[in-house]
Amino acid sequence: MAELSTAPGTPLVRLAGVGKRFGAVVALRSVDLDVHAGEIVALVGDNGAGKSTLLKIIAGVHPPSHGEILLDGEPVRMATPSDARAHGIEVVYQDLALADNQPVYMNLFLGRELVSGPLRRLDRARMAAETAELLKELDIRIPSPRVPIRALSGGQRQGVAIARATHWGERLILMDEPTAALGVQETARVEDTILRMKERGKAILIVSHSLDQVFRLADRICVLRRGEQVGVRETAQTDGDEIVAMITGLR
Ligand SMILES: Nc1ncnc2c1ncn2[C@@H]1O[C@H](COP(=O)(O)OP(=O)(O)OP(=O)(O)O)[C@@H](O)[C@H]1O
Ligand SMILES: [Mg+2]
Numbered sequence: 729m730a731e732l733s734t735a736p737g738t739p740l741v742r743l744a745g746v747g748k749r750f751g752a753v754v755a756l757r758s759v760d761l762d763v764h765a766g767e768i769v770a771l772v773g774d775n776g777a778g779k780s781t782l783l784k785i786i787a788g789v790h791p792p793s794h795g796e797i798l799l800d801g802e803p804v805r806m807a808t809p810s811d812a813r814a815h816g817i818e819v820v821y822q823d824l825a826l827a828d829n830q831p832v833y834m835n836l837f838l839g840r841e842l843v844s845g846p847l848r849r850l851d852r853a854r855m856a857a858e859t860a861e862l863l864k865e866l867d868i869r870i871p872s873p874r875v876p877i878r879a880l881s882g883g884q885r886q887g888v889a890i891a892r893a894t895h896w897g898e899r900l901i902l903m904d905e906p907t908a909a910l911g912v913q914e915t916a917r918v919e920d921t922i923l924r925m926k927e928r929g930k931a932i933l934i935v936s937h938s939l940d941q942v943f944r945l946a947d948r949i950c951v952l953r954r955g956e957q958v959g960v961r962e963t964a965q966t967d968g969d970e971i972v973a974m975i976t977g978l979r
Contacts, residue, residue: 738801739764740899740931741786741817746795748781755781758795759957761950763900763931768922770942770963771935773952773975779935782952783902786933787819788812799899816898820889822905826877833859833873836892862891866924869917883914887921894925901925903934907941919945939968953977 739762748756756778763769771779784790786797788806796803799815806812809819826835833856834841842858844851859873868887870880877885886906893901906922907915922945925932936942942949943963951958951974958974 739798740800741933742798742801743782743786744796744798746782746785746792746797748778748785748790749793754955756785756952756955757957759950759952761957761960763933765929765931766926767948768926768932768934768946770946770949771933771952772937772939772942772949772971773958774954776954777952777975778955779952780904783819783904783933783935786812786900787817787902813896816896817900817902818893818897819902820886820893820904820906822908826885826889828878829876831856831874831876832863832870832880832888835877835888836862836873836895838892840896859891862895863887866891866894866921868921881914883910883917886910886914886918890918890921890925894928894930897930900931900933903932905935905937908937915941939971942971943968951975 741763743759743761746756746759759782761769771782773779781790785792788809788811791807797806798804804815806815827838833852836859837855842851842855843849844854856873863870863873868884868891870884870887877888880888890906903922907918910918919941922932922934934945946963948960948962949966949971950960951971953975961970
């Protein structure tokens with residue numbers, strides 16, 4: 729975290745009154761949320777609460793209908809996903825968006841391939857070496873960076889998608905249900921990887937339906953209900969009962 733140039737108090741990302749309408753549907757009313765470097769914030773709420781919509785706004789997929797996004801204290805307008813990427817924001821989508829027939833290293837560099845020489849040939853050796861190093865650093869166990877994605881387990885694929893986001897996401901990693909399709913052991917490994925990203929000083933915003941997972945990972949929990957921000961709690965100062973009550977609106 730020492731390499732970060734921002735003042736300790738400035739959040740990497742601040743959402744100020746962010747809302748979204750789709751025609752007559754109010755998907756999100758007004759969200760205020762800070763995410764700091766080295767912090768994991770969980771976004772929870774029932775189906776249709778607006779969680780994915782919020783991630784997509786931050787990822788430049790949907791423009792907000794109102795409100796502002798500030799990065800390092802500066803308001804930014806992100807009209808496309810490549811704008812968000814240019815600001816160091818990466819997303820791990822539920823479908824992972826990996827190229828099944830390509831080797832792991834090509835997926836790591838998808839759309840940002842390394843080339844060398846006057847003919848600008850793909851520098852496969854360097855991409856494979858950098859991939860191997862990153863996977864080792866994140867303790868993601870894959871036989872080789874040269875195997876195709878289709879030869880990997882669900883957990884390993886998730887690991888590759890997370891490694892890619894970690895590699896390119898200087899600021900913020902957004903994750904939508906990263907372990908929804910995984911078994912217990914694979915989930916544990918992916919959670920380890922997420923904690924390693926946090927150690928590297930990334931800001932992480934994660935959507936999860938598993939409250940156990942949320943309590944294992946998150947520093948803070950933001951609850952949405954039918955597009956409304958019900959509240960934000962420090963994980964250490966709340967419990968499952970309170971969060972469930974906030975999610976359902978029942979007390
Ligand atoms: N592109 C869209 N066009 C119209 N309505 C949308 C669009 N995307 C989302 N919505 C609506 O916005 C609301 C919030 O949806 P969103 O996908 O953000 O929920 P969610 O919290 O991610 O739910 P889930 O847990 O089921 O993934 C829903 O009412 C949904 O129907
Ligand atoms: Mg969703």
